[in-house]
Amino acid sequence: MKLICGTRGSKLALTQTDEAINDLCKNTGIEVEKKIIKTKGDQILDLPLHKIGGKGLFIKEIDDALINNQIDFAIHSLKDYPTDTLPELEICAITKRRPPYDAIISLEESIEDLPEEASVGTSSLRRKSEISRIRPDLDLKDIRGNLDTRIRKLKEGLYDAIIVAEAGFSRLYGDIKEIEGYKFSRISPEIIIPAPGQGALAIVCRKDDSKIKEVLKTIDDEKTRIETMCERQFMIDVGGGCNLPVGALSFINENEIELKAFVGDLEGTKSVRGEIKGKKEDYIRIAKELAKRVNIRE
16 A cells, blocks of 8 residues: 655654654555645745734645545644644544643743843744744844745854754754854743643544545544644634734643643733643533633624
């Protein structure tokens, strides 16, 4: 059996695609061919995502290839995959997540250590909202491009620090904590709550293709699926995404699940945090309950 996997062509996209394919081949023995698909989001690099249509700009061409049977499945960062999945498609597997946290790359070791009015590169409304809550003096500047490009811009002095996902950094650079004097440090969720689903990969296939679905489910991680579906349910219920700052992070401990989350307004002037615990099997209800408590629109 040979399957064709669709992916974007960035270094990070190819690295995480290889990670999932290797696990799939190890579990099933099947052969997988990669097909690189260029998306609109890969071509527009000078504007923040929330101004040009959101993270779905990295998805449409790949979804179209799936629907038209040009590929058998696709691999995405779960945090970037829209919650309004097309009716023909479904997320049939979610891989075991890497560390879900955000991280800072800077000459300093933390956001708290940055000098007053330092420039910080991030285009994420979520990250901007959370940083403004604790360091309103910082100069938050938009930044686009792949991870290598962002680090290059940092070295060129365009920013004093950049904020990245720890999972993406570790996939490309391994366990190193410093690049040419610039330190890589995890940011506590007490400062920035990560994006829903951050650190996990979404394996997407056609909903009616039962044979391929069964193969792909061999790399599904149940714990990660429950945690990330809890986070995404929270995002759905507060109406979040690229156009509204939302963070959500859940952890399962034996039979209990804990969810920490926040939602902010578009102006960056208000944000609300909350947390909730409950039985693991009630993860959808728990997410909905917390969404009601922190609904910033009410």
